Amino acid sequence: xxxxxxxxxxxxxxxxxxPRGEGPYDPPVPRDYQRVHGSRTPEETLELLAxxxxxxxxxxxxxxxxxxxxxxxxxxxxxxxxxVVVPPGLDPRWLSAAxxxxxPDRAEGTARELDAVDSVVTGCALxxxxxxxxxxxxxxxxxxxxxTLVPDHHICVVRVPAQVVGxxxxxxPRLAPERPLTWxxxxxxxxxxxxxRVEGVHGxxxxxxxxxxxxxxx
Amino acid sequence: xxxxxxxxxxxxxxxxxxxxDTRLRANLTHATHTIRDKRAAAVAELDDWAQLRAAGxxxxxxxxRHLDHYLERLEESVTAAGGRVHWAADAAEANRIVxxxxxxxxxxxxxxVKSMATQExxxxxxxxQAGIRAYETDLAELIVQLGDxxxxxxxxxxxxxxxxxxxxxxxxEMGKWGRPAPEGLSDSPAxxxxxxxxxxxxxxxxxxxxxxxxxxxxADTGTLVVVESxxxxxxxxxxxxxxxxxxxxxxxxxxWQDLEVFLQLLPRSSTAERMNPYTTTWTGTTDGDGPRTxxxxxxxxxxxxxxxxxxxxxxxxxxxxxxxxxxxxxYERAGGHAYGSPYPGPIGAILTPQLRGLAGPLEESLPYAxxxxxxxxxxxxxxxxxxxxLVHLRERVVQGGPVTRGGARVVLKPAKGHAAERAAMRxxxxxxxxxxxLRGGMRLAARTRRLHPRxxxxxxxxxxxxxxxxxxxxxxxxxxxxxxxxxxGSGNGSTGGVT
Ligand code: SF4
Numbered sequence: 001x002x003x004x005x006x007x008x009x010x011x012x013x014x015x016x017x018x019p020r021g022e023g024p025y026d027p028p029v030p031r032d033y034q035r036v037h038g039s040r041t042p043e044e045t046l047e048l049l050a051x052x053x054x055x056x057x058x059x060x061x062x063x064x065x066x067x068x069x070x071x072x073x074x075x076x077x078x079x080x081x082x083x084v085v086v087p088p089g090l091d092p093r094w095l096s097a098a099x100x101x102x103x104p105d106r107a108e109g110t111a112r113e114l115d116a117v118d119s120v121v122t123g124c125a126l127x128x129x130x131x132x133x134x135x136x137x138x139x140x141x142x143x144x145x146x147x148t149l150v151p152d153h154h155i156c157v158v159r160v161p162a163q164v165v166g167x168x169x170x171x172x173p174r175l176a177p178e179r180p181l182t183w184x185x186x187x188x189x190x191x192x193x194x195x196x197r198v199e200g201v202h203g204x205x206x207x208x209x210x211x212x213x214x215x216x217x218x
Numbered sequence: 219x220x221x222x223x224x225x226x227x228x229x230x231x232x233x234x235x236x237x238x239d240t241r242l243r244a245n246l247t248h249a250t251h252t253i254r255d256k257r258a259a260a261v262a263e264l265d266d267w268a269q270l271r272a273a274g275x276x277x278x279x280x281x282x283r284h285l286d287h288y289l290e291r292l293e294e295s296v297t298a299a300g301g302r303v304h305w306a307a308d309a310a311e312a313n314r315i316v317x318x319x320x321x322x323x324x325x326x327x328x329x330x331v332k333s334m335a336t337q338e339x340x341x342x343x344x345x346x347q348a349g350i351r352a353y354e355t356d357l358a359e360l361i362v363q364l365g366d367x368x369x370x371x372x373x374x375x376x377x378x379x380x381x382x383x384x385x386x387x388x389x390x391e392m393g394k395w396g397r398p399a400p401e402g403l404s405d406s407p408a409x410x411x412x413x414x415x416x417x418x419x420x421x422x423x424x425x426x427x428x429x430x431x432x433x434x435x436x437a438d439t440g441t442l443v444v445v446e447s448x449x450x451x452x453x454x455x456x457x458x459x460x461x462x463x464x465x466x467x468x469x470x471x472x473x474w475q476d477l478e479v480f481l482q483l484l485p486r487s488s489t490a491e492r493m494n495p496y497t498t499t500w501t502g503t504t505d506g507d508g509p510r511t512x513x514x515x516x517x518x519x520x521x522x523x524x525x526x527x528x529x530x531x532x533x534x535x536x537x538x539x540x541x542x543x544x545x546x547x548x549y550e551r552a553g554g555h556a557y558g559s560p561y562p563g564p565i566g567a568i569l570t571p572q573l574r575g576l577a578g579p580l581e582e583s584l585p586y587a588x589x590x591x592x593x594x595x596x597x598x599x600x601x602x603x604x605x606x607x608l609v610h611l612r613e614r615v616v617q618g619g620p621v622t623r624g625g626a627r628v629v630l631k632p633a634k635g636h637a638a639e640r641a642a643m644r645x646x647x648x649x650x651x652x653x654x655x656l657r658g659g660m661r662l663a664a665r666t667r668r669l670h671p672r673x674x675x676x677x678x679x680x681x682x683x684x685x686x687x688x689x690x691x692x693x694x695x696x697x698x699x700x701x702x703x704x705x706x707g708s709g710n711g712s713t714g715g716v717t
Contacts, residue, residue, distance in 0.1 A: 004293075004305040007467065007518045010625040011286045014526035024284035024472070029276040033269035033479070052492060107506045111423045111457050131485075131493035144507040145456040145498075149449065168493075169478040177439035177474050178299065180456075180504050183497035188449035191489060192358035192374055193381055193407040195249045201357060201411050202418065203449030203496060 036166035037130055045129045045166055049158075050211065052132025056186025057199050058207040068157070068212055072121060073097035075155055075208055081118035085147045089140020094121065094157070105143040111150055119153040120204075125181075126174055127158045127209075130167045132186065134158065134209065137179040145182055154204040156184075160211050228583040229556055242378050242553050249377050250544040256490035257541060257597070263492070264482065273479045275601040278535035281437075281470050282525060288437040288470045289516065295440030299502025301512040306464075308624070309519050312336075313344035316429065316462055319513055320350050323460050325426045331444065331454040332356035333431030334538060335464045335517050337369065337560035338573075341429070352429065353395070353421050355450035357414050364391040370554025370562060372540035373488055378553060381405040392417050418450065428458035428509070432465045433537065434480060435514075438473045441501045442514070445484055445494050455498050461509035466517050468525075468534040480537060483599040487539035520573030523622040529610040533569045535600040542594035542604065548587055557584065564594035568607040575623030576614060576630060585611035 001009075040048065050060045063071045076084060076098050084100040095102055103117050123141035124134045134156050136142045148154050158164065165171050175181060188203030199205065261267050281288050293303045304319075306312035312335075320328055328345070330336070330352050342352045354363040361376035362369050365387040369375030376384070385405040392399045397417045403409060430451070434443040442463060444451045455461060471480065485494045503512050525531050543549050543563030554562035558580045559570040567588055571581040585608050588594075594604040614621065618632030 002305070003307045003311060006307050006625070007305050007516070007522065008286050008289065010307075010518065010522035011289065011467075011525065013625070014522050014531075014622070015283065015285070017528055018283050022283070024287040025280070027276065027280040027283050029280055030269065030272055033266040033273055037264060037266070056491075056495070115419070115423055128493075133493045138504070138507055145452065146507075149452050149456060168481050172474060172478050177436065177441045177499070178501050180501070180507055181497075181499040182452065183493070183499075185491070185493040185495050187495065188447065189495050190357045190411055190448045192356070192361070192376060192448075193384060193410055194245070195252050195374060195377070196407045198407045198411045200408075201415055201448035201450070202355075202422070202453055 033169075034167075035169045040129075040166065042161045042164075045164060046160055046211065049127055049129035049132065049164055052129065053186070053209050054132075056132055056189075058132070058186050058209050060209050060211065062211045062213065064213050068094055068210065069097040071210060072155060073099065076100045076119055076121075079119060079153055079206070081153065083117045084119040084121055085114065085117045085143075085151060086120075087122055087141055087143030087147065090121065090123065090143075091141070105147050107144075111146060114146060114150040117151045119155065120147050120151045121155045121157070122148055123157050123159070124163060126163045126165055126171060128165055128168060128171050133168075133171075134184045135171065135175060136182045136184065137175060138181075139179075145180055148182065148184075149203055152204050153206045153208075155208045155210065157210045157212050159214050162214060228579040229552075229558070229587045241380070243551065245378055245380050246550055246553060249374065250550055253490055253544050257487060257544070260486040260490040260492065264486070270479055270482055271599055271601050274483050274537075274599055275535060277471055277476045277479060278468075278600055279532075281472055282468065282531060282534055285467065285470070285525065288472060289467060291437040291472075292435055292440060292470055293516075295436075295438060296502060296514050297440075299440045301440065301502040301514050304513060304515045306515055306517050306519070309339035309517075312339045312464055312515055312517050312519065313341050315515050316341060316464060317344060317348045317350065319460070319462055320345065320427055321348065323427050325350075327351045327353065327421075327425065328427040328429050329353050329355050329421050329425040329454050329458065330359075330429045331431070331446070331451040332359050332375075333429070333464060334372065334560050335431045335466050336429065338519065339464070339517070341464070353418070353425075355418050355421070355454060356446075357411065357448055357450075360414055360418070361387060364388065364395065366391075368555055369560060371543060372538050372560075372562070372565075374540075378555070381407060381410065384410055388413055388417075396420055418453075422450075422453040422457055425454075425458050427460045427462065428454035430454055430461065430463045432463050432469055433484065434477065435465060435470050436472075436474055436477065437470050439501055441474070441499050443477065443497065443499045445481075445488075445497050447489065447495045449496055452496055452498055455500065456508045458509055460511045460513070462513045462515065464515045464517055466519075467521050468536075484537055484539055487537075487541040487597070487599040520575065520624075522625060523575055524569070524572040526622040527572065527610075530568065530572050530607050532602050533565070533572060533607060535602055536565050536569065537600060538565075539599055541597040541599065545593040545597050546588075547591065547593075548589060552587065557587065564588060564604045564608075565602070568602075568604055568611065571611055575621050575628070576611070577623060582615045585609075585615060 053060050081100040083103050085103045087105050125137040127134050187199050187205055187207040188201045189197055189199045190201045191197050296303050304315045345352050354360050358374050358376040361384055371377040382405045388399040397420055399413050432442040433445045485491045542565055546564050549563040557566040561569050567584045571584045574581050588608050590605045592605050616633050618630040620627055620629050
């Protein structure tokens with residue numbers, strides 16, 4: 001008997017009290033919790049996102065479509081970034097005013113090479129207002145997971161209002177489980193020393209979020 | 219190497235030793251009270267907390283009542299996504315599987331992200347015996363590993379260490395494991411975190427094998443979820459070529475949608491945040507992104523035995539948030555080590571005895587490690603009625619009856635002299651309500667141990683007269699602790715732990 005069979009047989013014996021006719025989806029799950037907490041206008045949702053991002057020490061910027069390249073250029077310069085890693089599908093105009101040299105995200109590049117890069121600029125899949133969370137799904141403007149992990153400075157652009165949802169229950173149906181997802185809520189942090197929160201351990205220690213207004217919103 | 223929980227003394231003795239350690243108590247009180255208040259605030263932000271909690275409990279119950287179905291479903295979907303699934307009936311088998319998988323890569327070093335399952339199996343010790351070095355990468359786990367210590371809290375395993383102790387450990391030990399601590403390292407948390415960042419970066423950049431646990435596994439999609447703060451999880455889950463995840467079979471949720479409940483319940487209950495800094499989800503392997511090989515080791519190790527108890531099975535709903543520890547007056551006084559397993563606090567008091575089939579004095583004493591005040595139930599995000607299970611297990615200890623051990627039914631003998639046992643139970647409950655008295659009694663026990671090695675004085679006397687209690691050792695807990703620090707620890711182990 002394989003261990004698989006052993007474990008499954010133990011499970012079945014342990015569940016002898018479950019009526020034979022009961023199917024796996026029969027035990028009821030009450031879903032009377034809220035899809036979103038409170039009612040907000042899109043502007044208020046955006047406001048809440050900005051507030052919650054900042055509350056967990058992300059640096060929030062806002063701009064219109066024409067202003068993005070200049071803003072990214074300024075943020076990279078202020079940081080003193082000489083190199084910036086770029087996902088393959090990032091709109092090339094976004095970096096058109098950047099002084100830092102663009103480093104393409106190559107499959108054969110090593111983590112050590114990435115460690116030498118100063119910054120990374122990406123888009124995202126969506127942002128969740130109630131929790132101040134960015135979700136990356138490895139799309140063309142986000143690249144592989146490692147590029148937003150190893151460099152110490154991450155600039156993430158959120159298209160508003162299209163990419164903003166109110167709550168966690170609103171986020172999950174819009175995400176594809178088969179894609180590797182990274183949920184980011186503020187820069188990396190630890191509370192392991194006397195439960196004192198310290199920002200910045202292994203992930204990027206500086207997270208800058210640009211709320212990019214499209215269609216005249218924001 | 220790291221310490222082992224094997225052969226820990228029974229709870230009352232271990233806790234008595236801890237309650238004498240005033241620094242440990244001060245560290246614990248400070249930490250648990252801070253997080254308690256923050257958690258209450260984070261929970262109060264959601265006016266549907268009660269509904270989320272009910273949904274969380276119901277989803278876990280649905281899973282547990284049909285665990286065979288969901289396990290097979292999970293295996294199918296993980297396999298379809300490019301993962302390989304292994305089954306481990308017990309700790310030794312899990313360790314054998316992981317050791318073999320690491321050997322097959324030809325590597326001698328692995329990076330680990332906090333995993334309670336591998337702590338439970340003593341994986342690090344097993345790997346060490348096979349000549350493989352496991353580096354813990356969670357900051358608190360690093361502190362525990364460098365300090366040659368045992369974890370004492372689910373979320374913050376080094377909660378018993380204050381900043382000055384941590385600085386001393388870093389200065390003394392980091393150099394032996396890799397990059398030493400910087401000159402003049404102070405005890406500011408920011409500097410300590412920076413030292414850990416530098417020390418571990420070297421390991422992350424070169425590691426070929428990562429070992430993790432998981433907070434959730436989605437049966438329908440084959441997705442695993444790791445919830446963390448520091449980014450060491452992301453490092454271990456994405457940079458290595460091979461990823462091995464060791465996960466208890468109860469960590470399943472049926473559907474993707476179910477995550478909407480747990481990703482609200484867990485961060486607020488655990489770190490008291492709206493959302494933890496990083497959550498990673500992955501489904502098998504992805505071309506060009508992350509590990510090329512993914513192994514999932516499904517661990518039983520007493521979980522099916524726990525499932526067989528219709529009252530006790532609710533312990534398997536636990537999502538390891540640690541909220542119950544932070545509100546527990548007994549945990550606050552006793553400290554995490556007294557519980558003798560990687561699962562301290564109220565959840566440990568009901569989970570450890572069940573995982574081990576009430577098979578020994580520690581396991582029999584753990585259900586008494588509570589004043590039954592009910593605070594743990596109040597804060598539990600999946601509504602585990604811990605007091606109910608405690609009372610149920612006490613009854614088992616006293617009256618005997620069937621339990622399942624390693625899949626086999628055994629019948630525990632009823633303890634002799636029911637009346638005396640009941641008196642002892644009342645005494646134990648009273649003592650935990652009055653920790654000062656407990657400490658006094660235990661100190662007295664220690665002082666008289668040479669004279670009456672098998673009898674407890676005072677209200678515990680009837681208890682010790684009717685049960686074969688292990689001899690009180692002729693050394694204090696602290697002495698025992700030091701004596702057993704010689705690295706001989708094998709079997710059940712320490713270090714690791716999914717948050
Ligand atoms: S028993 Fe409940 S409160 Fe305690 S760790 Fe588990 S889920 Fe959290």
